[in-house]
Amino acid sequence: MTQLPAPGSTERTRVRRLPEKAVTDRAALHQVLDAGLVAHLAVVDDGQPYVVPVGYARDGDRVIFHGSTGSRLFRALAAGAPTCFTVTLLDGLVLARSAFESSMHYRGAMVLGSCSLLEGAEADDALRLISDHLLPGRWDDIRPPSRKELAATLVLALPLDEASVKISAGPPDDDPDDLDRPVWAGVVPIREVFGEPVPDERGAAHDVPGYIAGWAR
């Protein structure tokens, strides 16, 4: 809940609302990005913004993700269109004693900038890193991308040069005047859990790989 200076903090990413929730610390930014699976990515086309979900990984001081060469929006990103990459991890519902202070716990990261297109070995490495983040341990079990599949894939990197992180945690922020209200107040935690793996009925039966057990979050 403290605001710290960070190399990637700029006027555009400074958290204007609720600045006590801004934690512009690089380690916190990395932690939020490493905990997420899906980001929401914006592209503007003819003045109209579009927001699409994308699986991603962090690779040092950048995030990497991929899309289809058939996607107009991904082609615009590959051409350097300005983007915003936002990750939101919902951690809980905050039940305050007033409507105004009722809110949510979350960890959020926002990155502004333009993507660069990765090619050749750099793209190959990035695809593996994305798989390693989303499906740790899986890569060595699966068929790597064919030349044709690679040709249909745009692999993009967005640097973390201009980024912010915001963490909302702690008890409800009720006004002192509201504390006497005779009602339970607190936080209902939310977390994402993995269920029992459901096998594909095509192909022969195989044991569930051990690495999946480690994915419980």
Added chain:
Amino acid sequence: MTQLPAPGSTERTRVRRLPEKAVTDRAALHQVLDAGLVAHLAVVDDGQPYVVPVGYARDGDRVIFHGSTGSRLFRALAAGAPTCFTVTLLDGLVLARSAFESSMHYRGAMVLGSCSLLEGAEADDALRLISDHLLPGRWDDIRPPSRKELAATLVLALPLDEASVKISAGPPDDDPDDLDRPVWAGVVPIREVFGEPVPDERGAAHDVPGYIAGWAR
């Protein structure tokens, strides 16, 4: 996994990639919106898109949400800036036999348009509806917004006139050639669960309200 005609489907919201995952049916759109808690909302400022998370509710054929009058981005939305409102519910990890077909199960809704600002009784009603969606049963227990709090709040509505919905489900979409690969394939389900309520230690102790038990998702 079928594409249906729907009144809110336009050229801009037609799902171009993986059209077999587009379900442009109004009931499916409502179901996805009703199942989500947080949307990702885009605003463009000086060519730069920004994506921010927002709690919301569906109210008939529109979505409603609120922000602060102190937020430049929400003020732009209130002034009618074009926006994109995207809800993504992550349902699982798809472990295919190839890297290319490895993916995620999700339900996604995208709404394009411009917001209108709600005022007076309409704003009051919308704030209650948002609370009823995010924290069902809570409203009657908490202090309603004061005049000062209302004056600091922008309540916005976005019509579902131009919207699409996309549902990714089912087994991995592996090429027939990959089915012989000697590795487990299938889906690891993901779901959001609520944990044990954590009481605020300020104020007197009160019983956890019964309505919270019904929130398990």
